[in-house]
Amino acid sequence: MVTMSDVAKAAGVSRATASYALRGDPRIVPATAARVREAAKRLHYTANLSARSLRSGRNGVVGVAIFELDRPYPSEMSAAMSREAERHGLQVIVQQTSNSKESEISILRKVTSQLCDGMIFSPSNVSDEELRALSGGKPMVLLDDVSPDPVFDSVDTPCVEGAKAAVRHLIDIGCRHILVVGADFEDLADDRKSAKVSSRRMLGSLHALEEADMPIEPDMFIPLAPWDPESARRCAHAIADSGRPVDGVFCMTDTIALGVIRGLADRGLRVPDDMAVIGFDGISEGACFIPSLSTIRTDLDDLARKAMGLLLKRIDGDADGSPVHMTADYELLARESTRRR
Amino acid sequence: MVTMSDVAKAAGVSRATASYALRGDPRIVPATAARVREAAKRLHYTANLSARSLRSGRNGVVGVAIFELDRPYPSEMSAAMSREAERHGLQVIVQQTSNSKESEISILRKVTSQLCDGMIFSPSNVSDEELRALSGGKPMVLLDDVSPDPVFDSVDTPCVEGAKAAVRHLIDIGCRHILVVGADFEDLADDRKSAKVSSRRMLGSLHALEEADMPIEPDMFIPLAPWDPESARRCAHAIADSGRPVDGVFCMTDTIALGVIRGLADRGLRVPDDMAVIGFDGISEGACFIPSLSTIRTDLDDLARKAMGLLLKRIDGDADGSPVHMTADYELLARESTRRR
């Protein structure tokens, strides 16, 4: 392994000078700097990140901790973060928290906060206060934070506005019996649960219904756990079997929406002819589905830009104290699953 | 930040003793060890991985470098690796190489090889020799290595056998005009390309055709670049528009297969009625598709177990010199896309 000492020796300077030269410190005269750079290149020198991290507390790596690596939305989000980090000359490492509290804690304590200059994290079971302790003082940006009294900067998905646009779209194409899948109406009344993603999306749905003077019944909202295609599929079976008149469904996520469409198909119901379906997220999978899925696409590039921007500001130390909050852009994609002739 | 010195002080022992005690070294008497552990717990001590890594060269982190974070197959593969690592008490960090050579190099040099005890890597543009240089002497296990003269342990997806099973399945259900999408027949004759995943899967297809005494024509193999749903969809349009008699299609990946089915639907062709389609990989997305996708499912848990097993053996230093090679298990999933009444 070639170290800085090797480079310094090869260039005929001290370790200190080599270090300065390689990081472009203006104090080193161009000729010396060039000699050092040349030596580094010739020897294939690469800085040891552990050493750098230990000494300076910075290594150019940003951690992204997501729920599950193998779900489309978090995957696409991490990919967007990676692209954005690259534009800043940084590297992203991704870890999955598997949605268990111990796992989240272990990841934050053991890895993300140790190996990284900062992290982007989508909390689910850990409170803000616990997070603060686990962050080890490192900057952190939260995604869809539900804390009433935030400690960290955060970026939200456009839950309220997006959901409102989705339901309004269903109403616009003529739906009069709308179901919302993946949300529990009771949550709205519960202080601890009303900030959840599902509650915020439910709220947006309510806004749209109210604006259109449509009746609101608690049983329009169907809880679902977990949020995966299989449960969604079973849920669709139940809806179909109930014989209930439904002409439009808004699902909390695209993954749910695809499961619902599949479940309706199992019962001989066709989308959009018998029922229109719209999702939320904008995962790429929806474009190729039969029928292609209408959705509220969260602008992941915008989300990544905002999150990374906030994080870098904190890392660079030029951010004032109070937590900043932002919301990502979105776009309504009206595709086949809500197409009416 | 609480360090080992703090713990040692709190427990009334030296740093060395604290270090031994925390890692369960039998030399420390139980009473002392318990005192140290208690102090560590009380102070919320967490070992600094950079320091540990710098000093001992080990930190319990394994790197997984994949092509793209937002494609289903690599995502599911990384998730399987994470689960497997967890069972060994290790952490996985995932990075995307974005399929560019510079990016692969930069990731290997800058991060994966630095922050990890070892890595699992799916090479695409970097030669084995370059890899050896970039690995920094750290153990590495390759996935689907194409090198004729391997330097590292590797695990393959079951290309030849899996593809053979796929095409045999098409033949079994009565297909007589089969197309293979995503492979270039010319590659088989090219030494440098005949080890590619696509070539090995093509080879398996040929075996199945030969065994069934079916004719083999170069134009049964349709190249596709890149391997994504959009190109596959366009490819299906071309197939449909050509008016060519086709009753079965084997696609190099599930992602391609889904794009093909969608493309056929665009032209009014129904799967499986007009044409049967089978993919390769077994991504979860296929189960909910309409029609559900028949596929060769690579057993990712098996793949992860094999890859992680090989890697840990190298990390622990109890592995002899010559590279070991293994192949993951697979399973034929016959679903709706190849269902014949």
Add this chain to the structure above:
DNA sequence: TTGAAAGCGTTACCAA
């Protein structure tokens, strides 16, 4: 059984 001390590769302060 425990402690002192060296050293991993880097950075950053201070002196020259």
Add this chain to the structure above:
DNA sequence: TTGGTAACGCTTTCAA
């Protein structure tokens, strides 16, 4: 403008 040197937090050898 450059070099010497002391950390960063940990592990590990060597002594006690």
